[in-house]
Amino acid sequence: MSKEKFDKKLIKLLESNPDFVDKAGSLHRANVRERAGKLDPDLIKLLLTNKEVEAKFFKEIEGRWIFDSNTFVDYITDKNFFADSYTKFRKKIGLNIDGKYLRERGEVALVWPYKDCVLEGGQTKEKEKNRKEIFFNEILAADEINRIFDPKVLTNWKRYTVTGEQEVTNIQCDQDGLIRENLIIKGNNLIALHTLKEQFREKVKLIYIDPPYNTGNDSFGYNDSFNHSTWLTFEKNRLEAAKYFLSNSGSIWISIDEREFAYLKVLCDEIFGRENHISTVTVKVKDPAGVGQQAPIFDICEYLLVYAKDIKQFKENLPEFIDTSHFTEKANGYRNLIVEYGKPRLVKEIERQNVGLVKIYECEDYKISDANKLPFDEYVEKRNSIAADYNPSGGMICTAPGNSGHSLNQDCGRI
Incomplete structure (x- = not known):
């Protein structure tokens, strides 16, 4: 047999x-x-x-x-005992996913070690980020996974208002019992999501997620031997949980940089449906002046992956126009503008990971102007011209002589 x-x-x-x-x-x-x-x-x-x-x-x-x-x-x-495990290979060539081989599915599938697992990811403290995590297989450890996903009791409630901290005696809900207060939950995000999913199932219009980028320098430090696979499992578990929350016209926005962008895109296609991909927004987060003068190619962008629960309903519920009237005011925090940089003098050079050589200058005879005293159009014109010429908020830093090493972008407002 x-x-x-x-x-x-x-x-x-x-x-x-x-x-x-x-x-x-x-x-x-x-x-x-x-x-x-x-x-x-x-x-x-x-x-x-x-x-x-x-x-x-x-x-x-x-x-x-x-x-x-x-x-x-x-x-x-x-692991080979149960036929529906991702990690099981059969005599017929190809992986079995959801009861179908890849060839039968007729679509691109992202497969990696531990895909059919749940990673609790208990990053509750910085010192615990390298703890040994257990990958709970969906087939072999169904009971353990159910315990993770079962709703938990939330404790140590506090309410903060304009008058300060208040004791919580009740939670404000609407007539249908849906919570109508803003909540900040401190704890494991996967457990929190599954605790709240029945309360907010298909009720959320927009979700924004800023996951760890898996750069090697961020807070994601699990299982160095399978770091990439671990990150994908970590994200898959949380994105699948987040999908429960989206209303039919809702959307999810996910920040990521180029390191994991391609893999995350395919993963989101699988979870939300490729047809529900709304757009990929490119966000310029750095200026070429700030990434090191010797970098051959400048890495200055991050991305927002945007998906709808149902793209047809998402489009049908878009507002007819967007109010831009509030953009006519000056940005808060920009108190001063650097009008002239004066005479720069090279102080030192620093080699930074991923960005190359960064040069630090000390400037003499620089000039600044009070942004609040300028007409709005002139304010915008000066900001654009200065940003196009030079960006002190990047890696090239100018310091004022005798100014305790403070950079011009700190003293004069970021451009």
Whole structure:
């Protein structure tokens, strides 16, 4: 008998006992493993009813049949035992995903180690970011995953208003029981999402996510041996949870840089549907002057991946126009403008990771102007001309002589 046929026969045999299946009628793996460890008589009797199963997991010693519980547990725990695991290869070439081979699916699929797992990702403290995380396989560890996804009790509630901190005695809800207060939840984001998903299922119009970029220097530091796969699993778990929240006309906006952009795009196509991709917004976050004078190609942009829950309904619910009247005022925080940089003198050079050589200058006889005293049009014109000429908020820093090392962009407002 082939292994595949034997596996099916064993699963069917175990599922014939109501004690070994869950409410959905599927095999309750954790329960079977626990019963085997305790040498449960009902389990042993059930296994002895099939000759092939008996021969596989029982040994004859001096005329008596002894149940080899270790072999049995190892067998049902093996990743290849369950046919619908991403990590299972069959004789037919190709990965089986959602019951179909890649060739049968007719679409691009992103496959990586641990894709069929859940990563709790307990980054609660900076010192714990390198802790050893467990990848809970969706098939083998369904019970553990259910415990993670079950709603949790939120504690230590505080309400902050213009008058300060207040005691929370009740939560403001509408007539349908939906929470109508702004919430800031401190804790594991995956657990928080699954705790709130029933309350806010299909109620959210817009979600913005700023995930770790996996640069090697950010807070994402799990499992160095499989860092890229870990990051993809981490994101997949959270994006799938976030999808529950989106209304039919809702959209999700995800920040990312070039390191993981391509992989995240394909992952989002899989989760939200390629047809629901609204746009990719390119955001200029640095000026070429600030990325190092010796960098051959300037990395100055990040991206916003934008997806709709249903792009047709998203478009139907867009406003007819966008109010731009508030853009006629000067930006807050820009108190001064640098009118002239004066005479720059090279102070030192710094080699920075990913950006190349950065030069620091000290400027003499520089001139600044009070931005608030300029007419709006002149204010914008000066800002644009200065930004086009030179950007002190980037990596090239100018300091004022005798000014305790403060940079001009700190003292004069960022351009």
